[in-house]
Amino acid sequence: MANRSDTKTRILDAAEKLFAERGFSETSLRLITSKAEVNLASVNYHFGSKKELIRAVLARYLDVFMPAAADAIVAVRSADANASLDDIFSTLVNPLLELNKLRAEGTTTFLQLLGRGYIESQGHLRWFITTHYGKYLSLFVKAVSESTPHIPPAEMFWRLHFTLGTVVFTMASADALTEIAEADFGEHNDIEAVIRKVIPYLSAGVSVPVNKDAN
Amino acid sequence: MANRSDTKTRILDAAEKLFAERGFSETSLRLITSKAEVNLASVNYHFGSKKELIRAVLARYLDVFMPAAADAIVAVRSADANASLDDIFSTLVNPLLELNKLRAEGTTTFLQLLGRGYIESQGHLRWFITTHYGKYLSLFVKAVSESTPHIPPAEMFWRLHFTLGTVVFTMASADALTEIAEADFGEHNDIEAVIRKVIPYLSAGVSVPVNKDAN
């Protein structure tokens, strides 16, 4: 046993779990390698550095999710050229849930990693995502913008970042929130339930008419 | 010169700026004390520990903002018992902008600190805020809930956390976002403009009717 890819995978599996739970900078390589039951130095041997390990962890999900999500959006829009904003957002649900087939808790882990990434990273991760997956992001922005033509581009810029904040923050603390919700209201929510709760919230916010005479 | 409170204030001023910019764990005491031009050990002498310094930095804003915001909300609701959700959110704008009179860039700094706090803290800050300012938070939640009676409590729990995520994330990266917006769309936004952009977004999301037959 223990062929080449085994150690690499053990590291990735342990790292993604810990990164999602506690964030990147709060997770040491020693903690990762002890959970993975591999030697400390093997991280630098297989990945070169901690930064590259972080990128590899994210890439393993993004390489699956991004094309699937793009395909789904293209399909929906060619089936219905006037797909609503809610339709566009809802289209992302299936590609997200498909990640559970990739690995156990895949959807939650991916969303939490995404959240940690956007929250923590100053530069290297943002750069990595926009340069490697920029064309997908453009497609998403285009689909959203064209489904809500009454929102001017500058306003849409802000609203999409509001949306990113909502998703990222919610997912980074999703575990804690579902626990509180269960304790306080007795309703159990899995990750799909949370996603389906957030979509109407986002759709309403992004598409609300701009009040010209504000202030 | 350099009497007792001078050193303390120099530390707080330097710390809040750096904490807001780079986050708590990414800001070392050595960086703070060098910017403040005080000795490294004076942080532990005056504040006891880094954690207590973080709390002191936040308390300096919360002690001003929380009572002012609570008063404003009470005033609005007694003037108009049917104040809308938008009214409630808008009521917070003035207390926020008043922080600019406390210190230069006070509003931005406070909101960014709040964002960093909710993003980074695992326990001690959440505990500090809820135990010291819990009664104000309850008042806010009550005001929001009663302005949107068609949203059941469990759903409101989630939507308020979505809202928290939007605000916190937007503010933590507000500087970067205003720069991009200026470069890409040529429109300059100060902190007040961003606040006034986010309020309609939040109001629409929080108050959107619940779709019973979702899924």
Added chain:
DNA sequence: GTTTAATTTAAACGAGTGTTTAAATTGAAT
């Protein structure tokens, strides 16, 4: 002016970090 307390200072401590090194081990090809 002397005493006493408060504050500032330089230095070190101990623990933790990512990374590198060089030797040991493994697996496959000859």
Added chain:
DNA sequence: ATTCAATTTAAACACTCGTTTAAATTAAAC
């Protein structure tokens, strides 16, 4: 069986971190 490259291993390196210590300095009280 031997060679050779790939991989794993234990150890050390160089650095940063928050915190503590004990001496030096400053300010206040008597």
